[in-house]
Amino acid sequence: MPDRLESDLTDRRQTVIWIGFFAMCIGMFMAILDVQVVATSLPTIQSALDIDPEQMSWIQTVYLIAEVVAIPLTGFLTRFLTMRWLFVTSLVLFVIASAGCAISSGFGELVAWRVVQGFSGGTLIPSVFSAVFILFPNERQALATTIAGVLAVLAPTVGPIVGGWLTETYSWHWLFLINIIPGILAALVAMRSLPQERVDVWELRGLDGVGLATMAVALITLELGLKEAPTSGWMSTYDSGLFAVSALSASAFIWRSLHRARPLVELHNFQDRNFMVGSTLSFxxxxxxxxxxxxxxxxxxxxxxxxxxxxxxxxxxxxxxxxxxxxxxxxxxxxxxxxxxxxxxxxxxxxxxxxxxxxxxxxxxxxxxxxxxxxxxxxxxxxxxxxxxxxxxxxxxxxxxxxxxxxxxxxxxxxxxxxxxxxxxxxxxxxxxxxxxxxxxxxxxxxxxxxxxxxxxxxxxxxxxxxxxxxxxxxxxxxxxxxxxxxxxxxxxxxxxxxxxxxxxxxxxxxxxxx
Incomplete structure (x- = not known):
């Protein structure tokens, strides 16, 4: 009888964890979908807010830059906030930023909210894939990875349909408003379902500020250089300068990460041969x-x-x-x-x-x-x-x-x-x-x-x-x-x-x- 009771409790815990994981997947899906639905409707947003055509690309660029800076911080933020509170906090910020985008009345306001949206959305994707190997036993990981993977690659596919339909049927505001109700529900479910751990304040005190600054500069200048290179030329003065700053900042960040006892990002993972091969395949x-x-x-x-x-x-x-x-x-x-x-x-x-x-x-x-x-x-x-x-x-x-x-x-x-x-x-x-x-x-x-x-x-x-x-x-x-x-x-x-x-x-x- 005790063995059966323990088995029932284990099954219940696993069911609750699956519910929490699915809520995480919904949050990740929204973050990826957001890039695509906005991309399809940029001309409509430009006309509605009277934005200079040369500035339009920044609505997407600032989102992607903020996202790419946030992604490698996921490990540190998980150690600090725990997986549960990192996801809930990020998703709540994403929802608030989505509402801010929807009520924006000008270019500057929209771009500012897109930065918040991109940074908060950037932590959702790696959180989901790390949850696969933290929450589930080996025999369940394939199914969990599949659920996450299907949603991750389905979002860019359905994005143009959703974006085009919302813009033509309603208005551009709904490109952002669609995130609010699912986001709130997913955050509430995750808060109740994901394992509870204690927030580690000491992790924040050990934050490597110099490492954070060099990593951010390296990624931001790389993204800006890649954005401008096709039109201005890969060897132009502007792009050469951006790529040089990116390379120097990346070198400083790598050196610092490899020589600190508690680095911002654990680059020693690349010493694992399979992780190196897997990351190359991911690239x-x-x-x-x-x-x-x-x-x-x-x-x-x-x-x-x-x-x-x-x-x-x-x-x-x-x-x-x-x-x-x-x-x-x-x-x-x-x-x-x-x-x-x-x-x-x-x-x-x-x-x-x-x-x-x-x-x-x-x-x-x-x-x-x-x-x-x-x-x-x-x-x-x-x-x-x-x-x-x-x-x-x-x-x-x-x-x-x-x-x-x-x-x-x-x-x-x-x-x-x-x-x-x-x-x-x-x-x-x-x-x-x-x-x-x-x-x-x-x-x-x-x-x-x-x-x-x-x-x-x-x-x-x-x-x-x-x-x-x-x-x-x-x-x-x-x-x-x-x-x-x-x-x-x-x-x-x-x-x-x-x-x-x-x-x-x-x-x-x-x-x-x-x-």
Whole structure:
């Protein structure tokens, strides 16, 4: 009888913990979704608040900068506040900042609230992934990781649909107001369900202020440099200065972290070979995931002329494929070496990305369907096994710091990937357009077919076109050149994603999740 009673109590505790963990996942989903729903409606916000077009990008940039600074602090904040109070505090701040964004009446006010929103949201993501390995026994971790992973990659997929629908049906204010009720409920549930621990005030007294300052400067200047590099040039005076400051600050932060008894961020985790490999995979996943989610809306909006809602409906294919694959990923992770599953996932992901590198100006939903299916099927295998590789063998007290670094690598991979994509789009469109003109003026029918020009205009033609023909062909050539630049960007992302497979032989064997 006592054994049965103890078993019932254990089951109840596990149920309560699962409820608390699900509340954490909801908070994380909201933080990731917020970036996407706002991105789709920036023109509406610009018009409503009368914001200078050159300032609009800062609404997203300040959020991402604050987020990337907060992510590596998750370990320290967990030790100080405990996992329970860190999540509740962060989510409450996120809700307050969301309300502040919704009632903002000008650019400065909106940007200030976005900073708070980004910083508070940045701690939610690594908190969830560290909770997987702190709250659950080994046999439950695969399922917990899957739930977190599905929501983490589903948010960018459904973001355009949600953002477009809210803006068109109601107003831009609802992009932020949708966070309030779910956020309050999730905070209340987490406060009641997550394990209770004592706040460690001594941790705050040992805060490394110099380390915090150097880390923040390094990440902020890196993000600013990546934002401006595609337009101002990677070797411009401005960007070179930002990258130099970032490198010096990062060097100071690393030296200080490695030589302090209680560092702000525990960089010694990188001495663990599997954590190093897992973090590298996380970086590459960020490159491929953020890159593909960025490239599709650019093509659908600027080439095909779709609105935010139509873009979201097209991109929903990836999310559906991902959801269908999630149970299979959980089952396989319980049986197979995570290195093999990671290799399968990244190989498929690279193939799915590479399939999008042959689009033409008329490509649309049908041509994008199977590449999206393959990417959706592969994403869970690119997220779950690398997470186990990186965090699954670490001691529980090392997991919060390690989770922050692991998630930071994914965000940095995404930031660098988008900067390189933009560089290709800015620098390659013009020369590719000139090559198309040369081929058209030489009477090349394949070029005419690619841009969608009537064959009779080009057939048998040599030399420059007259003014009327040039006026007809010019918009077609410009669009086609943009498509070719996008194709080059897709191929670059595919090649870098495929490089993940090369990293896996360096990882040590890890037992499957059920062992």
């Amino acid at each position: 590459i996943l960020g490159f491929g995931l953020f890159g593909s989610v960025y490239l599709m809306p650019v093509f659908l909006a600027f080439v095909r002329g779709h609105n935010a809602f139509e873009i979201g409906m097209t991109m929903l294919v990836t999310g559906i494929a991902q959801l269908c694959t999630a149970p299979i990923a959980v089952a396989l992770e319980k049986q197979m070496d995570p290195r093999l599953l990671s290799a399968l996932g990244f190989a498929l992901f690279a193939i799915g990305i590479g399939m999008s590198a042959s689009q033409n100006p008329r490509s649309d939903y049908d041509e994008m369907f199977w590449p999206q299916v393959i990417r959706g099927v592969s994403i869970m295998f690119c997220l779950l096994p690398p997470t186990r590789l990186a965090l699954g063998t670490l001691a529980p007290e090392r997991v919060p710091d390690a989770s922050g670094l692991f998630n930071l690598m994914r965000n940095l991979g995404g930031a660098i990937g988008i900067a390189l994509i933009d560089t290709i789009l800015y620098t390659r469109s013009e020369p590719l357009g000139q090559k198309l003109w040369d081929r058209l003026q030489a009477g090349n029918l394949e070029a005419a077919e690619f841009i969608g020009a009537p064959a009779q205009i080009v057939a048998g033609h040599t030399g420059a076109f007259d003014a009327d023909t040039t006026a007809i062909l010019n918009p077609l050539v410009q669009t086609a050149a943009t498509v070719q630049a996008l194709n080059e960007a897709w191929m670059m992302v595919a090649i870098i994603t495929a490089c993940a497979v090369i990293c896996l032989p360096f990882a040590k064997p890890v037992l499957p999740a059920q062992s």
